[in-house]
Structures are given as structure tokens and as C-alpha cells.
Amino acid sequence: MIDALAIAPGAVHLKHYLSDKEQRIVAAECLELGARDAGFYTPIVRGGHPMSVRMLCLGRHWNARTYSYEETRSDIDGLPAPVLPEHLEGLARSAANEAGFTFAPDTCIVNWYRAASRMGLHQDKDESPQSIAEGAPVLSLSIGDTARFLFGGLRRRAPVQKILLESGDAFVFGGAARLRYHGVTRIEPGTAPPGLGFEGRLNLTFRKY
């Protein structure tokens, strides 16, 4: 049985959503894609600072300098963003359905966290105005080390809920929760299940551009 926790209207935490086997398959798929041309890279944000995660964008590329999506990696190497594999798209679609959303994602950002990686509090608002207006969800899958995830409100200073995202968890925020602030304060090294084949944490966020 799937353990679905209602976090806020439009936000659902599906604990232990992916089986160990699915986690290994998804991790292997990301690592394999990430090792090819147009694979993992370190994004440099507009102030010129590197992000602490490595990133791999599938379907569409998110440009860290312009905070916008594009077909090719114009801030990295000019290569086209790799195609979003059907298998991953299907997993995201099913997880979102489980949380009550109909979802057809076309874009996935894979963030690879190491021991010192963080993600500051932010809103996901670079998708198309139509997608945001519809409240099309952001669906996240976590694999590897546990993350201390913050889920806040519609203003940066609103109170935040502290949530542990463990390996295999899915987290969905759409509808009224679509523009809530969120971030990762730290990951807990050494908490991943054995046999995943990588160090740290992979987080996949699926969106409909």
C-alpha cells in the first residue's frame, strides 16, 4: 500500500513510492545518460557562482543564467538537451496520478547532490505561464541519501515544514501548492540503501513546460 501524506492542499508526499529495484533502474538510467555527451554539468548561475549540485536536463534545458528553458544548452556546450526517456516519463505520470493529478511531463531536471550540496529556498516558476496557471504539478523522485527538504508557503518568509525525503520517495506539488517555496538544507551522507551504484542523492523533478 502506498503511504500518501497530505502536506498542504495540492502537495502530497508518497513515501517509499519506488521499489528498491525501480530505484536502481532509475539511478542507472540517469548515470548512463549523464555520462554521455550532453550529460551532467555544473550550472553557473547569473552572479557567476557555480551551483553545488550537478545537473542533467532531459526534454528541455534549464538555463541557469537566464532562468529559462530552451532546446539547446546555450550556457554550457550548445548541444541539444537529451530526450526524456519514455520510461521516466511514465513513472512520473503514474506517481502524479497516485497523488490525484493528471500529468503529461515533457521535461525533467536531474540534480545530483553530494555531501555538501544544498538548494536554497526558491519557487519553480520558469515553466510556461499556461502550465503554471493550470497548476500542472512538479513531481519529484528522490534516490540515494536522505534530504532535509523545506516546504514553505507562497512567500519566502512564510513558515516552512521540514520534511525528510528518503530514497524512493515521491513528492508532488501542483494546483494551489504549485508556487510554494521549497529547498534542501542538507543531505545526510551514508543514508542511501546499498547497491545504488553512486554516492549522494539524485533528485528528478518532472514538469510540463
Ligand code: SIN
Ligand atoms: C528542486 O527544487 O529543484 C529540487 C528539490 C529536491 O532536491 O528535492
Ligand code: MN
Ligand atoms: Mn524547485
